[in-house]
Amino acid sequence: MADEEPIRSATRLPILAAVADEEPIRSATRLPILAAVSVFVIVALLQGLGRLQGTENALLTLRFELRGEREPSPSIVVLASKTPEGEQGGAAPWTTSGLARLVGRLGSAGASVIALDVPALARGYEAPADDEGTVKLAAAMKAHGRVVLPLLIKAEPTSYRTPSDAVIRFSCGRGKLLRPKNLRPGHLAVPPKALCEAAAGLGATNVYPDADAVVREAPLMVSSGGRLYPSFWLEVVRVHDRNRPGSARLTDDRVALGQRTFETDDEAEVTINYVGGYEHFPRVPYPTMRRWTDEHLREHVQGKIVLVGSDLAGFTSYLRTPTAPMLPGVEVAANIVNSLIQGSMLAVPPAWLQHLVTLLLALLTACLVAPRGPVGGLLVTLVLLVGVAALGVGLFVFDMCVPMAEPLLVVALVGAFLVADTAALADRRRARADVQLQSRLQTIAGVVRLVSSSLDREKLLVEILRWIQGEIEAEASSLLLMEEDGRHLRFEVALGDKGAMLEDFHLEVGKGIAGAVALEKEPMIVDDVHRDERWARDIADAIDYQTQSILCVPMMLHDEVTGVIEVINKRGGRFTERDVQLATVIAQQAAFFLENARLYRELSDRVDFANEELRDTNRRLAAEMARISALLDGMGDGVIATDGRDHIVLLNDVAEQMFELPERDLVGEPVLAVVDQPDLVELFAMPLSPHGGSYETEIVLDEESGRVVRAHISLVDEPGGEAPGKVAVFADITHLKELDRMKMDLISFVSHELKNPIGTLQGVCDLLPRRLPGADEETARLFDIARRQSARMRYLVQDFLDLSRIEAGQSLELEWSEIDDPAQLIQSALEMAKPGGPEHTFETEVADDLGPFWADRNKIESVLINLVENATKYSPEGGTVTLRAFATEGDVVFEVQDQGIGIREADLPKLFRSFQRVHDSTFGRVSGTGVGLYICRNLVEAHGGNIEVESTWGEGSTFRFNIPRRTSTPEET
Ligand code: ADP
DSSP: OTTTSOOEEOOOOOTTOOOOOOSOSSSOSHHHHHHHHHHHHHHHHHHHTTTTHHHHHHHHHHHHHHHOOOOOOTTEEEEEEOOOHHHHTSOTTOOHHHHHHHHHHHHHHTBSEEEEOOGGGSOOTTSOTTOHHHHHHHHHHHHHOOEEEEEEEOOOGGGOSSHHHHHHHHSSOOOEEOOGGGOOSSSEEOOOHHHHHHOSEEEEOOOOOOTTSBOOEEESEEEETTEEEEBHHHHHHHHHHTTSTTOOEEOSSEEEETTEEEESSTTOEEEOOOOOSTTOSOEEEHHHHHHSOHHHHHHHHBTSEEEEEESSOOGGGOBBOSSOSOBOHHHHHHHHHHHHHHTOOBBOOOHHHHHHHHHHHHHHHHHHHTTSOHHHHHHHHHHHHHHHHHHHHHHHHTTBOOOOHHHHHHHHHHHHHHHHHHHHHHHHHHHHHHHHHHHHHHHHHHHHHHHHSSOOHHHHHHHHHHHHHHHHTEEEEEEEEEOTTSSEEEEEEEESTTGGGGTTOEEETTSHHHHHHHHHTSOEEESOGGGOTTSOHHHHHHHTOOOOOEEEEEEEETTEEEEEEEEEEETTSOOOHHHHHHHHHHHHHHHHHHHHHHHHHHHHHHHHHHHHHHHHHHHHHHHHHHHHHHHHHHOSSEEEEEOTTSBEEEEOHHHHHHTTOOSSOOTTSBHHHHOOOHHHHHHHHSOSGGGTTEEEEEEEEETTTTEEEEEEEEEEOOGGGOOOEEEEEEEEOHHHHHHHHHHHHHHHHHHHHHHHHHHHHHHHHHHHHHHOTTOOHHHHHHHHHHHHHHHHHHHHHHHHHHHHHHHTTOOOOOOEEEEOOHHHHHHHHHHHHOOOOTTEEEEEEEOGGGOOEEEEHHHHHHHHHHHHHHHHHTOTTOEEEEEEEEEETTEEEEEEEOOSOOOOGGGGGGTTSTTOOOOTTTTSOOOOOSOHHHHHHHHHHHTTOEEEEEEETTTEEEEEEEEEOBSSOTTTO
16 A cells, blocks of 8 residues: 555754755756757758858868878879969970870870870860871870870859859759760860770869868769769779779769769769878879889889879969868879779768757757756766767768768757756746745744744644644644653644544554654655555544545654644645645744743742742741841840941941941941941951951940940851951940949058058068067967068059059059069069968079169069969969079060969960959869959069960960060169
């Protein structure tokens, strides 16, 4: 079945494929044949009118040149005189007597035929027969027996108007053959009667050049006045051939020459086969001959045809031939005779054969060129031209002179015409293809517009089908989509009378035309579904729909079939390749659209979900924010937070009131543009990284009221790698400050009050041992303890006095003195600080080169006491406390090193601030006030020095201070 109805399939196309060339190159074969015949007729006509003769002649000359020279027959000898006989008006040097001698000598030398090509002889028929020369010549001719004489058909100027008339009149033609012997003068120029009778042959020498004055043909028979006369050279050959088998024969209606026979009509004319140019035949110059011996002459002429003629027969007698521009008449005669005796006359096919061949060539050209494009056609034409030319030249080598102008012209014209026609046709086709492409582009653009329009999916599929159905002019169409299982197709949309009934139908992949297309992924045209066994007849039967033809294309996406489009029953014809391409392009668009629609749905689902999530997060965030701002507002401290660009992100009411900020919503504004309190500006402007990411300071809000806040600012990492933001917390410490002030006042007051009694007490303790010299050891020890404790107390009181001065912002007063016994100073500080426990060992290292220096002895002692007390206090396990004093360049350095608990690194910066204690919770109760190191720092700094600490947690600490090594009081310096 499938064989009877071939299933046509087409390859898939890109979206804008070129229009298919459904048209054959030429719609009908009539035109080429018509063109061939017309051209042939025109060229044959031109040929008939002789318009091609010039070209033909040129081609003949060309062929002679290409062929080259040939060997002449060895039996021809030319005996030539140099005398311009025409000028002399007689036969000189051929006087009849002279000719008689010549004939005699040639005869005795054994010449086979003596052809006297001496036109002057063809005169004098009526002359008296008793002329001596004529008598002698007649006798000589008779004696030889094979002398041929010329006769001339006289021109009758009144009877023709043009030279060509004369040519026709005197060239070969029908007529009754008249034996030369019976010649009558009149229109003929005939030799004297006696000579005519003595001659073995008598022939007309009329040879006429063609219109271009070139001698190509020679007549075999010359007609005049209804009579036929053999030509001079035919007579020569006949006499030469006499008594030879197959010799030339002459009858009324034909001439037989060897194998060839000529009708004695127009055809009794041969095309001369020239052997070459001038002097190609053995030549005996007449004056030379006369001097030759008989023997010498015999060598040259024995058994040969001797053509006697003029070598220089006057300028006009020279003849032009295809091989030489000027050839003497005798040479032309020799060529003609040579052609005849060799049988090598150029064979020219009969005119009807020429025309037939030309016609066939015209048709062949038409057949070969017509189905090709312009370039192919041109090539074929050229090949044919070369072929014809090669054949013409090739045949010439075998003495066949096939006319070439006519066939060449026909081939060239037919070829050129058809090539031009093909080119024009191609142009028209291109224009039509453009129009088709335009129409298709519009259709595709329409579908693309539809696809990108906001139509819903269902509506759009219907529209797409409508486009296809309308454009292809079909009765119905359907769009089937692949089910998820990849094995079934479902009717998604169906148009046409019964379209609605197809909705619930399914089709298995591989079954039905649509199923086959889905399986093979190739478009398909079935012109008669009834002959295709794959056709799903049951569906058509079920909905009772008359189906005839189907065009079905797959919808492809990433090389997968997503569905098929079926177009049913093309109106008024068969589905074409163009229909396939259009449907393919639109099916592709439909596939893209469906995929886009699917992706869009998926995307919008995801967006909906993300939106819901976002709303949830926003709600949570808002609640969080509300909580934070409630928290912030409820705080007693002020808070200002900024982002990495120093824009406010958080701010609570307390901060607003604290710094009297504007009442508008300040979130989002640059903090430095909002605050104007100088300390606050400085706080937010300062880079925090050098301070370990945080910084603390006190800001006096109002000098008069003494309102002070403690500000703590620190960096906060921003999410997403942004520059860190800052959070500043402000605590109002005005009341603490007040308390401090009161505390210092109390301390100052108490210290002042204690200073004098303690001084007195110490004085008493110093005096008592001297007043009681006989006191026992125990009493002396108690005195010593009392003395030391009172001294220690005095130092403590002094510490607090100093502290109150420092806190009150007053400078410490130093009592400068020269210290020339640093070892003593250290020893006394050590003694005063020593609590006397056995677990501690004390060592002192005082450099010898320390020398005297200026300082406040009591204050330096006080610093050392403080440091040694700390060293023992914070070494609960005991260990060695080392005191060192040494000099560096310009400084005196003191060190107190212990092996105690050490200090955490984080606590080190706080150590030298007032009331800072860092160990309390870790080490239970170690008594202390937290002001010792604070006072030490101030005392050292009052000396113009520095104090620092090095400590390792758990291993011990080294406190070190240095003061400038002065050699006098600062005032003196
Ligand atoms: P205190 O009266 O508490 O000793 P200080 O001003 O003398 O006050 O010292 C401040 C804090 O420094 C102490 O509370 C203690 O925590 C720490 N400290 C001082 N000296 C040492 C030390 N040698 N070893 C360990 N911690 C010390």
